[in-house]
Amino acid sequence: MSIAAVIFDMDGVLIDSEPVWEKVRHDYVVLKDGRWQPDAQRKMMGMSTDEWAAYMSDDLGVAKPLDAISGSIINLMAAQYLHHVPAIPGAVDAVKRLSTQFKLGLASSSPATLIDLVLDRLGLIDDFSAVTSTADVGSGKPSPDVYLETAKKLTLKPAQCAAVEDSTNGLISAHAAGMRVIAIPRPEFPPAPDALALADVVLDNIDQLTAEVITG
Known part of the structure; x- marks a missing residue:
């Protein structure tokens, strides 16, 4: 065919963009007193928004509602792209x-x-x-x-x-x-x-x- x-x-x-995603997520996890892991970004590559928000909560220890996690990360990424894609x-x-x-x-x-x-x-x-x-x-x-x-x-x-x-x-x-x-x-x-x-x-x-x- x-x-x-x-x-x-x-x-x-x-x-x-993967390095941008990694920095944004890493900084957010640290800010929220979570536990960043060296392979975290690799594991999140390909996940849907709901899936990586749940991973950040369950595996990285971000004690926030999932919609708050995803909303914050998406807004931070948008700010990065408005500055430079x-x-x-x-x-x-x-x-x-x-x-x-x-x-x-x-x-x-x-x-x-x-x-x-x-x-x-x-x-x-x-x-x-x-x-x-x-x-x-x-x-x-x-x-x-x-x-x-x-x-x-x-x-x-x-x-x-x-x-x-x-x-x-x-x-x-x-x-x-x-x-x-x-x-x-x-x-x-x-x-x-x-x-x-x-x-x-x-x-x-x-x-x-x-x-x-x-x-x-």
Whole structure:
């Protein structure tokens, strides 16, 4: 089945935001007298908003209601993005280039407010035909739900979609959805070897993401 769409992850694929998420969450946990753990950010990558708020409460010891935790973190992230969106070099050009040849979707673990803010600041809102947050489907990655929902919005079968991911949970999610999986790992948060092995293609950077790579 030929590939008709490319579905991007956002954090770690289009923007170098995982270090920003880590700093914001770390500082908030410390401020609230919680217990930050060295692998906390890696564990939260791919979680939905409700899931990472619960993790921060249950595992990191933030004694606040879940909606207060998530609301505070989202507001802090929005403030960071209003100051500067850390676009990965080549990402905007890749989206613009591929939008002329494929339908584009976005399947992100970020909440809709942050997705909209980032796409607006990068000038990419009109390039995506379908945008889904894990908050819209309830289950975060590695569940395939966010990818399946995005394919549904694009009116395509999962096998007609290529997913571009960077993280362990994202790669597992896209593979479980039955999509062609293209991995662009981030050196700061490399995916687990068994998750990376699920990718059909592994690239060094997003500049290498061409139509030929997508279609195989």
